[in-house]
Amino acid sequence: MSEKNWSGRFHEPVSELVKQYTASIEFDKCLANYDIQGSLAHAQMLQQAGILSEKDLAAIQSGMNEILQDIAAGKINWSIDLEDVHMNVEHLLTQKVGDAGKRLHTGRSRNDQVATDIRLWLRAKIDLIVDLIKDLQTALVDLADQNAEVVMPGFTHMQVAQPISFGHHMLAYVEMLGRDNERMIDCRHRVNRMPLGAAALAGTTFPIKRELTADLLGFEAICQNSLDAVSDRDFAIEFTAASSILMMHLSRLSEELIYWISPRFAFIDIADRFCTGSSIMPQKKNPDVPELVRGKTGRVVGHLLGLITLMKSQPLAYNKDNQEDKEPLFDTVTTIVDTLRIYADMMRGVTVKPENMRAAVLQGFATATDLADYLVKKGLPFRDSHEVVARAVRLAEEQQCDLSDLSLDVLQSFSELITDDVYAVLTPEGSLNARNHVGGTSPVQVRAQVARWRALLRSG
Numbered sequence: 447m448s449e450k451n452w453s454g455r456f457h458e459p460v461s462e463l464v465k466q467y468t469a470s471i472e473f474d475k476c477l478a479n480y481d482i483q484g485s486l487a488h489a490q491m492l493q494q495a496g497i498l499s500e501k502d503l504a505a506i507q508s509g510m511n512e513i514l515q516d517i518a519a520g521k522i523n524w525s526i527d528l529e530d531v532h533m534n535v536e537h538l539l540t541q542k543v544g545d546a547g548k549r550l551h552t553g554r555s556r557n558d559q560v561a562t563d564i565r566l567w568l569r570a571k572i573d574l575i576v577d578l579i580k581d582l583q584t585a586l587v588d589l590a591d592q593n594a595e596v597v598m599p600g601f602t603h604m605q606v607a608q609p610i611s612f613g614h615h616m617l618a619y620v621e622m623l624g625r626d627n628e629r630m631i632d633c634r635h636r637v638n639r640m641p642l643g644a645a646a647l648a649g650t651t652f653p654i655k656r657e658l659t660a661d662l663l664g665f666e667a668i669c670q671n672s673l674d675a676v677s678d679r680d681f682a683i684e685f686t687a688a689s690s691i692l693m694m695h696l697s698r699l700s701e702e703l704i705y706w707i708s709p710r711f712a713f714i715d716i717a718d719r720f721c722t723g724s725s726i727m728p729q730k731k732n733p734d735v736p737e738l739v740r741g742k743t744g745r746v747v748g749h750l751l752g753l754i755t756l757m758k759s760q761p762l763a764y765n766k767d768n769q770e771d772k773e774p775l776f777d778t779v780t781t782i783v784d785t786l787r788i789y790a791d792m793m794r795g796v797t798v799k800p801e802n803m804r805a806a807v808l809q810g811f812a813t814a815t816d817l818a819d820y821l822v823k824k825g826l827p828f829r830d831s832h833e834v835v836a837r838a839v840r841l842a843e844e845q846q847c848d849l850s851d852l853s854l855d856v857l858q859s860f861s862e863l864i865t866d867d868v869y870a871v872l873t874p875e876g877s878l879n880a881r882n883h884v885g886g887t888s889p890v891q892v893r894a895q896v897a898r899w900r901a902l903l904r905s906g
């Protein structure tokens with residue numbers, strides 16, 4: 447007799463190729479513990495609803511515990527003949543406890559079962575990801591704290607724009623990651639709803655108690671429409687979208703790290719353990735990790751597109767298409783978990799080179815806006831002051847010096863409003879200190895933001 451549960455209806459066994467094509471056990475076996483968790487709650491509910499005897503429940507519980515131990519010990523032979531994790535586990539159970547195992551599937555279907563398993567699995571992964579994002583934020587906040595006073599050129603259009611604090615730059619990413627975490631936590635509420643009880647698509651004729659199962663599994667709500675419960679994977683799409691945005695943020699930081707490390711910039715160094723050499727060019731130290739993060743962003747965004755295309759135009763209710771939800775979802779989680787772990791470690795291995803950053807600020811007339819603001823404060827309309835400074839910049843460019851290198855006489859030839867207090871605003875440090883309001887780059891503000899984030903990260 448074939449092991450397939452529906453074989454009685456068929457005249458011939460399924461072809462070998464079809465078996466391989468339709469099986470999911472190779473990848474869904476990682477859901478086994480969650481499948482068992484769901485089954486134990488389902489069985490307990492069935493017993494309390496008077497659908498399953500106490501004896502059967504006890505047999506299911508002891509059988510499942512043995513299976514959990516076998517899984518932990520790596521003793522299970524997952525069988526492709528049993529197609530997926532759900533039928534494998536049920537078969538193992540039945541081998542151990544007989545008829546009680548065969549009664550477990552009462553009042554449910556693999557359709558509501560698999561949707562429940564993925565949600566339980568994803569919920570746990572989101573909790574891990576939230577902690578990993580916080581750890582990376584902590585590494586960045588530490589860097590911001592140590593470098594609040596370090597001046598670097600801030601860029602717009604990749605041209606030196608204004609001096610900023612390196613700490614402020616790090617905190618920009620802490621903000622982005624903070625929103626990434628909000629998205630994860632928000633998405634978790636929609637993941638954390640229970641499909642179980644929807645059965646194949648229409649519900650079940652048994653007097654089940656869905657609230658009870660939901661309580662046992664820690665779901666915050668139950669899906670209110672059976673068709674929707676078994677078919678939609680919007681929660682997985684949403685998670686992959688949040689993950690794509692997270693990776694997009696990390697790809698931006700990666701891009702910056704890559705050029706900051708390049709000898710042309712030499713703003714920072716990352717520890718050797720995050721770099722590789724070249725097989726031919728002995729001088730090379732390549733930033734492989736940030737480059738791979740940049741590359742893996744495409745992979746995660748690809749999973750988002752894959753999942754949303756998988757769902758597009760699917761009629762209600764469950765279709766086998768949905769079995770294709772797993773690999774993109776699993777790979778998204780593996781990729782972002784590994785990326786976050788390595789990133790936090792890598793940022794803790796960053797060495798900052800303040801002298802090189804400061805030298806770059808002095809090469810780009812980064813305090814030109816400060817001079818314009820200075821003249822406005824002395825009464826000149828901003829448009830006129832913009833013009834005065836543009837002429838001063840042209841002269842400094844011709845003389846290949848910084849604005850602060852021009853003598854007072856020369857500066858006064860552009861505007862009589864300039865007096866010797868001008869040099870305080872022309873230095874990079876003066877420029878930083880002057881931007882002293884919430885959201886500004888002054889070291890005072892950077893330190894206030896560091897304190898704010900430390901409190902937020904502590905309070906969970």
Ligand code: ARG
Nearest residue numbers: 470530556557560766768769
């Ligand atoms: N392995 C399937 C999946 O991942 C489980 C549900 C199958 N249901 C069905 N009626 N064929 O979606």
